[in-house]
Amino acid sequence: MTIHIGAQKGDIAETVLLPGDPYRAKWAADNFLTKIRLVNETRGMLGFTGDYLGHNVTIQGSGMGMPTLSIYVNELIRDYDAKTLIRIGSCGGMQPEVNVRDVIIAMTASSVSTPSSAIFKELNFAPSADYALLRAAVDAARKRSTPHHVGGIYSSDVFYDERPDLNEQMMRHGILAVEMEAAELYNLALRYNRRALAILTVSDHLTTGEALPSSQREQSFGDMVAIALDAAFSTV
Numbered sequence: 001m002t003i004h005i006g007a008q009k010g011d012i013a014e015t016v017l018l019p020g021d022p023y024r025a026k027w028a029a030d031n032f033l034t035k036i037r038l039v040n041e042t043r044g045m046l047g048f049t050g051d052y053l054g055h056n057v058t059i060q061g062s063g064m065g066m067p068t069l070s071i072y073v074n075e076l077i078r079d080y081d082a083k084t085l086i087r088i089g090s091c092g093g094m095q096p097e098v099n100v101r102d103v104i105i106a107m108t109a110s111s112v113s114t115p116s117s118a119i120f121k122e123l124n125f126a127p128s129a130d131y132a133l134l135r136a137a138v139d140a141a142r143k144r145s146t147p148h149h150v151g152g153i154y155s156s157d158v159f160y161d162e163r164p165d166l167n168e169q170m171m172r173h174g175i176l177a178v179e180m181e182a183a184e185l186y187n188l189a190l191r192y193n194r195r196a197l198a199i200l201t202v203s204d205h206l207t208t209g210e211a212l213p214s215s216q217r218e219q220s221f222g223d224m225v226a227i228a229l230d231a232a233f234s235t236v
């Protein structure tokens with residue numbers, strides 16, 4: 001047990017999927033895993049461990065924003081020895097070719113700051129995904145014919161943004177989408193020599209204003225979970 005995760009040490013798998021929303025963790029476990037066990041409910045941040053085609057997998061909510069994700073990922077890596085960590089979440093599209101429902105496979109995650117900024121100080125570190133995991137996710141998306149884009153994303157500290165000029169600079173530099181967690185996931189994985197990737201569904205678009213209707217969110221979320229599981233185990 002850790003301060004924020006009530007699981008026993010052996011209850012967490014080496015492969016962890018991290019949706020922001022704890023109820024999405026439950027949905028993904030119910031729909032993709034067998035032999036499911038609830039392994040964490042501290043603060044309602046549900047985590048489940050189960051079997052996916054003979055592989056042990058944990059699906060643990062990470063909450064919203066990098067400070068919250070950092071707590072869970074630090075404990076998953078340092079106390080439970082998680083080795084492969086894949087964020088599955090939503091994002092806001094930023095480029096004209098990025099459509100609502102598309103999947104984004106994030107090569108890098110830019111930010112204004114992360115919880116790691118305190119140690120990087122003057123360095124503008126470039127948090128990047130694990131290449132083998134990224135390549136496997138691209139293969140999985142192609143195999144499933146899921147429309148997808150591979151490139152940089154922006155991990156913002158705010159959802160209600162008072163600085164539209166920052167989004168404009170990100171768009172100008174080819175950033176595909178905005179979300180709020182991936183940069184710190186990548187920082188931590190690189191620090192502890194673990195594998196990380198963020199796979200995201202475009203739930204809304206910053207310039208067109210289009211948004212995924214709630215009736216279609218489940219289907220899109222399912223495509224992303226399938227890609228994440230396929231990627232996690234095709235490179236092991």
Ligand code: HPA
Pocket residue numbers: 090091092156158159178179180203204206
């Ligand atoms: N901003 C930040 N995070 C998000 C967004 C957004 O527009 N959409 C989904 N996650």
